[in-house]
Amino acid sequence: MSDTSPTNGPHPQILLRFRDLAERYDGILCDIWGVVHNGVRAWPDACDALHRFREAGGRVVLITNAPRPSGPIRAMLDGLKVPHHAYDDIVSSGDLTHAMLAERAGRKAFHLGPERDLGVFEGIDMPLTGADDAELVVNTGLFDDTTETPEDYADMLAAFRARDVEMVCANPDVVVERGDELLYCAGALADAYEALGGRVLWAGKPHPPIYDEALARLATAAGRPVERGRVLAIGDSLRTDLAGAARSGVDALFIASGIHGSELIREDALDLPGLEASFRQADVWPRAVMSRLVW
Known part of the structure; x- marks a missing residue:
């Protein structure tokens, strides 16, 4: 995978396929709700994208603000048919809460x-x-x-x-x-x-402790430390995912169809002026934007 450095800024790349960005990174910190599933069903395309990233040598840690320890989160993902080959590890807000x-x-x-x-x-x-x-x-x-x-x-x-x-x-x-x-x-x-x-x-995103733990899990999965400039955070929340990525010094990929979908998707297309206004208001700028995570 080629070298990269954080490039979040006021002109995020609009992506149709994640593979056009994936080669820049060695590790992913991926939100769960709104990206991998919607609480009722998993998104097969998102699971496939994470799997393909791992097949290419990358590592994936799922990072969630669920207030339960990661063990029950894994069981819930199993129930939604999220395949184990889509990720290496999970860290939850519940894990951080338990430590507190x-x-x-x-x-x-x-x-x-x-x-x-x-x-x-x-x-x-x-x-x-x-x-x-x-x-x-x-x-x-x-x-x-x-x-x-x-x-x-x-x-x-x-x-x-x-x-x-x-x-x-x-x-x-x-x-x-x-x-x-x-x-x-x-x-x-x-x-x-x-x-x-x-x-x-x-506890949890956007606060640094959960990212520090997730990056440590990423290093364990990779068998070596992964530079923050080669880590991509994927999420659907301006307040938690994008703000947390910025605070932690990693790039972000924003998934627009999650919790902000009713505001930022118009007739199955991205509302580009709405996206820019939202990023500007929240003062967070992702590296790239997708409607849904698709390889």
Whole structure:
């Protein structure tokens, strides 16, 4: 694969085929929701593109803001028929959250989120308690993201703020794609808490620790360190994927059909002025843009 250096800038390349860019890189950090699948079904073309990149000698680490450890994420990918040959490893926001909680063992915690996310507490001495007695809020999302909105939590967040309770946000995403719907995530609640003046510790993208871990996993898969200038982050979120890539000094490929698809896809075509306006407003500039990941 030929040499390259980060070239994110105000004129991203519009791609029809990922193979036109792939040879520039030795490693990929690939988002999952919105790129590899939509929460209901996997995208075969995206899985094929990652597989072909690996066949050419590249390495792929899937990087996700899911608030569960990577083991359950792998099981979920198996259920969606995402082939193992499409990736080398997975690192999740849940992995980073588990490490944060281990450092705070012994504190009484209130779990703000659904029962399916309880795996972040596994093996940690952290008694779970009611909201009134909590010394720590572990925010993995809304209790019922199919019916609730962040406004439903206004009184609860205000009560935590009044006691200056620290919050760990296990998923910085504001929304996630599930089928044809966009559902609120933990990041929406954490944003609301910060707006009240609450203290929030963030796990996951766009914050550097998850990228440091993902790059370490990439080096393990490759059998050697991979220079950041030869790493490409692929994702569909301006706030997390593109901002995180920029902070970590790696190039980014933006997938426009994910959570921003309703804003940036018009009649099955990229809205180029809309893309430029969105990048300018967010002050993030990817190396390239695709509608969907296709080899």
